[in-house]
Amino acid sequence: MKADPKGVLTGVHFMDGDHAACEGALAAGCRFAAGYPITPSTEVVERFASRIPLIGGVFIQLEDEIASSIAIQGAVWAGKKAMTVTSGPGLSLMMEHVGLAAITETPCVFVDVQRGGPSTGLPTLPAQGDMMQVKWGSHGDYEIIALSPNSPQECFDLMIKAFNLAEIYRAPVFFMMDEVVGHMTERVHIPEASAIEIVERRWTKKRPGEYRVYESGADLVPEMVKAGDAYRIHVTGLTHDEKGYPVMNAAAQGKMVQRLMDKIRLRKDELVDVRREALEGAEIVVVSFGITSRVAGRAIAEARRKGVKVGHLRLVVAWPFPSAVIQDLAKRVKAFVVPELNMGQMALEVERAAFGRAPVVSVPHAGGTVHEPQAILDKILEAAR
Amino acid sequence: MPKTEIRVGGLGGQGVILCGIIIGKAAALHDGKHATLIQAFGPEARGSACSAQVTVDESAIGYPYVKQPDILILMSPDAYKQFIKQLKPGGLVLYESDLIKVGRELPEGAKALGIPATRFAEELGRRLVLNIVMTGFFAGTTELLSYQAVEKAVVDSVPKGTEELNLKAFKKGYEYGRQLVAAKSA
Numbered sequence: 001m002k003a004d005p006k007g008v009l010t011g012v013h014f015m016d017g018d019h020a021a022c023e024g025a026l027a028a029g030c031r032f033a034a035g036y037p038i039t040p041s042t043e044v045v046e047r048f049a050s051r052i053p054l055i056g057g058v059f060i061q062l063e064d065e066i067a068s069s070i071a072i073q074g075a076v077w078a079g080k081k082a083m084t085v086t087s088g089p090g091l092s093l094m095m096e097h098v099g100l101a102a103i104t105e106t107p108c109v110f111v112d113v114q115r116g117g118p119s120t121g122l123p124t125l126p127a128q129g130d131m132m133q134v135k136w137g138s139h140g141d142y143e144i145i146a147l148s149p150n151s152p153q154e155c156f157d158l159m160i161k162a163f164n165l166a167e168i169y170r171a172p173v174f175f176m177m178d179e180v181v182g183h184m185t186e187r188v189h190i191p192e193a194s195a196i197e198i199v200e201r202r203w204t205k206k207r208p209g210e211y212r213v214y215e216s217g218a219d220l221v222p223e224m225v226k227a228g229d230a231y232r233i234h235v236t237g238l239t240h241d242e243k244g245y246p247v248m249n250a251a252a253q254g255k256m257v258q259r260l261m262d263k264i265r266l267r268k269d270e271l272v273d274v275r276r277e278a279l280e281g282a283e284i285v286v287v288s289f290g291i292t293s294r295v296a297g298r299a300i301a302e303a304r305r306k307g308v309k310v311g312h313l314r315l316v317v318a319w320p321f322p323s324a325v326i327q328d329l330a331k332r333v334k335a336f337v338v339p340e341l342n343m344g345q346m347a348l349e350v351e352r353a354a355f356g357r358a359p360v361v362s363v364p365h366a367g368g369t370v371h372e373p374q375a376i377l378d379k380i381l382e383a384a385r
Numbered sequence: 386m387p388k389t390e391i392r393v394g395g396l397g398g399q400g401v402i403l404c405g406i407i408i409g410k411a412a413a414l415h416d417g418k419h420a421t422l423i424q425a426f427g428p429e430a431r432g433s434a435c436s437a438q439v440t441v442d443e444s445a446i447g448y449p450y451v452k453q454p455d456i457l458i459l460m461s462p463d464a465y466k467q468f469i470k471q472l473k474p475g476g477l478v479l480y481e482s483d484l485i486k487v488g489r490e491l492p493e494g495a496k497a498l499g500i501p502a503t504r505f506a507e508e509l510g511r512r513l514v515l516n517i518v519m520t521g522f523f524a525g526t527t528e529l530l531s532y533q534a535v536e537k538a539v540v541d542s543v544p545k546g547t548e549e550l551n552l553k554a555f556k557k558g559y560e561y562g563r564q565l566v567a568a569k570s571a
Contacts, residue, residue: 014410014420184449185406185422187413297447373448 003027003160003196006055015188017181018043020152021111022051023188024159025083027196030109031057032075032082034068036090039123040179041113044085065090069097073106077235079201079226081163083109083175088117088130091137098172099138100237102260105214105222107166107201109159110134111175113182114341116367126179127367128290128341132348134174135319141257143264145271146174146319148289152186158316164199165271169264170221176318178341180291180370208232213244214256220263264320273317274325282311283334284383287326287350289315291370292339299339299376308384318346326353335383339363339376359383386418388442389529390451394468395460395481397435400516404458405437407520407538408530412441415534421446434463441529458523459485460502460515479522481515498526498565505557514554517543521555525562532559 007026015023022044025033031052035045049059057080062068065086072082086094091112101108114130116122134146145165149158159175166173204211204223213233216222225231234244239256241247264271275293279285284303288296293314303310313329315322326336326349335358338347347362354360363379365371391408395401402424409420423438438451452471457478459465465485472478475494480487482499491497500522506515517539524535536555543551 012414014406014413014422016422180423180449183424185409185424186420186446291449294447294449301447370450 001198001200003193003198004029005193008193008196009190010192011190013188013190014185015152016043016183016185017149017152017155017177018113018183019047020155020188021149021159021175021177021182022047023190024156025109025163026051026055027156027190027193028081028160028163029198030081030083030163031055032059032072032080033085034060034062034071034075034082035085036062036065036068038087038090040115040182041085041087041111041177043182044111044113048085065093066097069094069110070100072108073097073101073104076106076108077227081107081167081201083111083163085111085113087113087115087123088127089120091130091133095133095137098134098144099140099142101172102138102142102144103140103237103239103256104235105170105260106172107170109162109166109173109175111177114176114178122368124179125368126291126341126370128176128178128292129343129345129367131176131318131340131342132345134176142171142260144172144174144319145169145264145317146176147273148176148315148318149181150290150293150314151181152184152188154316155181156188156190160196160198164197167199167201168221169267170224171264174319176290178291212242214240215242216259216263219267220259268320269324271317271320272322272325274322275312275314275316277312277314278309279311279313279329281309283309284337284380285311285313285329285333286337286339286376286380287313287315287346288339289318289346290341292341295370295373296339296376298373299380302373302377303380303384306381308380310380315346321346321349321353323349323353326350327355327357330354330357333358336360337363337376337379337383339365339371339379341365341367341370386441386443386529388440388446389456390454391439391441391456391458392436392451392454392468392471393439393458393460394434394436394464396463397433399435399460400513401435401460402437403542404516404520404523405439407517407535407542408441408523409439410542411530411534411538415537416530418443418530419446421449423449423451434467436464436468456523456527456529458519460519461485477527479519479526481519498522498562500558500561500565502558505561506554509550509553509557511550514551517551517554518558521558521560522562523558524555525559526566
């Protein structure tokens with residue numbers, strides 16, 4: 001279906017990433033947001049709070065991130081599309097409810113505008129240090145999806161994708177911005193509503209009595225109903241059967257957890273979204289995401305001037321990790337270089353996927369600013385030697 | 386036009402970021418160019434050091450930071466002290482001349498053009514529009530962007546109801562800039 005024109009601010013704007021992310025959410029049909037303001041993400045909800053009364057929807061500033069991350073799930077089960085917006089310290093508080101969204105298969109979006117950590121860290125300065133936290137932060141086994149925009153335009157475009165993926169897979173989707181992308185202002189083109197494709201929630205056509213809340217077909221994703229629509233449903237964080245009722249045994253646990261994993265793992269190929277640049281014949285491949293991809297671009301251009309054949313692989317969808325793409329490249333490249341604004345998180349994934357076939361050179365940075373392009377260049381040249 | 390890197394510096398509350406936004410908006414929305422703006426500010430809303438980095442180019446911009454600006458637009462002595470050493474040799478510094486004294490720190494071949502923007506803004510009725518005077522001064526001295534583009538960006542960036550005052554401030558800065566450039570080249 002097409003986007004509702006009420007939420008689409010069609011036109012060409014000079015807008016920062018935070019505001020563009022909010023516009024993307026509104027265009028995607030998000031009509032409920034809850035949050036506790038935190039730098040550098042505050043502008044997202046600030047804009048949402050000022051826009052939503054005119055569009056029709058609700059923003060609640062709650063007492064903390066724990067409340068925010070559960071309020072959105074209530075809104076989703078009442079039939080709305082919803083998001084919460086935060087940064088590292090808030091994200092840490094939300095982890096319990098990430099697990100709840102995963103086990104109850106509640107389609108929702110968590111926006112994380114990353115800043116330097118751990119703890120309160122660097123409130124106004126960038127990092128990309130939450131990449132592993134979103135993958136593994138809540139206890140138990142589950143799968144999530146994470147996207148990483150590198151410009152205000154992508155904050156708009158990919159936010160729509162984030163909401164769509166949440167509906168398709170019924171899983172929590174993380175929108176992994178960083179302080180630079182959030183506060184960077186560029187031209188943002190917002191198309192007509194009729195040009196924006198929106199994935200509607202998969203409402204069941206079954207009648208009350210026939211419908212089972214966690215019964216799924218071939219794609220392993222159950223259909224949904226709205227609470228209050230005459231269906232008897234039971235939604236719980238306990239291990240449950242197809243009816244949603246708690247079942248405390250290994251068989252039920254095995255079946256449920258396996259499906260939570262498989263609904264994403266078995267369709268990983270559909271989720272791969274990478275930008276490939278000059279990979280053909282490349283001896284070195286730089287793997288990057290978010291703001292670091294733009295910094296790496298400068299180092300790559302310089303390395304090419306020095307005669308090194310460098311390709312660039314940018315992760316737009318960071319989770320699930322595009323292992324097959326790396327595996328394939330690992331057979332023919334000399335090395336991978338992985339710059340990121342953390343101490344080497346996604347480099348571990350590249351290493352895992354490369355499986356010893358090509359060395360992986362991490363270019364870590366604790367955050368607070370972006371890399372010096374020279375630091376990335378040095379590693380490229382070193383790897384090429 | 387080659388890639389042009391600009392840094393606007395001053396104090397929180399002077400309208401430093403807005404000055405950067407107007408330049409970026411003029412380039413990206415009204416002059417068919419690409420522009421990227423990065424802003425840095427302290428935790429305080431007013432009075433702390435504040436700066437905007439704007440890159441303007443004919444093609445898409447990758448690396449967004451300004452390390453060695455071609456143009457500095459400075460509104461406070463602290464900003465002058467902090468950023469003057471970054472200026473590219475042969476670059477241009479535009480400064481608030483009642484607040485900043487330009488000394489020997491200027492890099493080789495650099496040009497410095499001053500304007501008493503705060504005083505002009507006060508004469509127009511509101512000190513608050515000093516950033517728009519500076520924006521006009523930038524437009525007039527550099528002619529990097531078309532007058533119409535920057536004028537339009539001023540109108541769609543300032544609060545409704547203040548357009549007339551801001552346009553006056555913009556024109557004042559622009560004309561002073563044109564005169565200064567003409568006098569220097571005469």
